[in-house]
Amino acid sequence: MLDKTQAASLEKKAVLYRMVMPKHTCPYGLKAKYLLEREGYEVEDHHLKTREETDAFKAEHGVKTTPQVFIQGKRVGGYDDTRRFFGKSVYNPNALSYRPVAVLFTMTALMAMAASYAVSGDPFTVRAAEWFISFSMVVLSLLKLQSVETFATMFLNYDLLAKRWVPYSYVYPYAEGVAGLLMVAGFATWFSAPLALFIGTVGAVSVFKAVYIEKRELKCACVGGSSKVPLGFISLTENLMMMAMAIWMGLSWLGYFGAM
Template identity: 65%
Template sequence: MTGKTAVLYRMVMPEHTCPFGLKSKDLLERHGFEVEDHHLKSREETEAFKRDHQVKTTPQTFIDGQRIGGHDDLRVFLGIDPPKEEQSDTSYRPVIAIFSVCALLALGLAWHQYGTVLVWASLQWFLSLSMFVLAIQKLQDVERFSTMFLNYDLLAQRWVPYSRIYPYGEALAGILMTAGVLNWISAPVALFIGSVGAVSVVKAVYIDKRELKCACVGGSSNVPLGFVSLTENLLMIVMGLWMGLAALVT
């Protein structure tokens, strides 16, 4: 027994178990609380609970007679998240996840192919894998991506269909570069969209000083436009030049 007790009210019905209730229970137990777990077993019971306690949502956690609130409030109370007024919408986590996984995958491919990670192919695969994984994020909702993209891309603002074509071009270039085939297609595509993108980002962020969201990881991104998007475009320029040179040599 820890001596710490929390009272939790959450929806547990035959057709639905609230995922935030499960998360709240797990958080409390991992922080050493004995959980007095109350199940709200019907819609009527849930609505009655919300009326009685004048709350809009469940789950609700109570500690020492004090209502802590829902799952997000509990995370703040336990010190996992900062207070809501200090929280920022900006998040680099999607970008960090993509580049980290692509880097590890590139090293894995190099090890499988050459028995070592210290080869130029590791860098090539990292860049090309990053391109088409970023393209996947955009292709999940092309219309939403295009709306965000139109805020800053100079070519898309002049020719709107380009905002829908862009993620397909990025995916095509990344796949061909990973395979190491048809460099005469992948190199010009990457070089073109990377150059236009880089110029657009520089103008929007560093010249016009606009504060925009980056569409680099899709239309629901909370990544600010700037360094990350510029890096993505510079990667495409580097790969375009690299694969273009390879096409000329071969």
């Protein structure tokens, strides 16, 4: 492997071999080319145009994948190796991250403010806060419904009701979605508020027991069964928000706030 310090002292030229076939252009090859150019390298771009040509290249250099990057005649490696060479982070598909939930809540908050502005000219209203939680419920439901089977499998690791009655793990995504949609519309609050309060309360108790009492390290099924989101404070907050929304809308429907 070529040392980065050595390369910096030499002329910044790189040789790239990547697959560019009639029916397939390697995305990592494109990313490697862009990365090299962004780092100020002049790229000598070689296209491997057939499967035979690609296999011959791999055999010649003793590598299993393409693209392959060479700097000053020495092989750096593929796209991930090139990122490491430049001191950049490499994506780990198995790494735990709160990013999916953070992005989801950020976007639903912006959606709620946009809807509020469109209706009233003010993005910061009580209705915007209500929409934020109900939009979040709908989007979370959508993610779970992409694969109810994988969601149910992960959900059964910690949900107390699902462990006692397995069909609940399949019903949950639909219940969350229905409650969220009704809350967005402000319709049938007599049904949506108790439903959201029920699933939110069961969820909050389940997460609290699994994480804070049993000290288990689990993945949260909140954004679907294939997520890498850790089960913990964010998951608990999600359920508490659902409970708060249900109580708020239920009391509003009963006229409690209007009577004050």
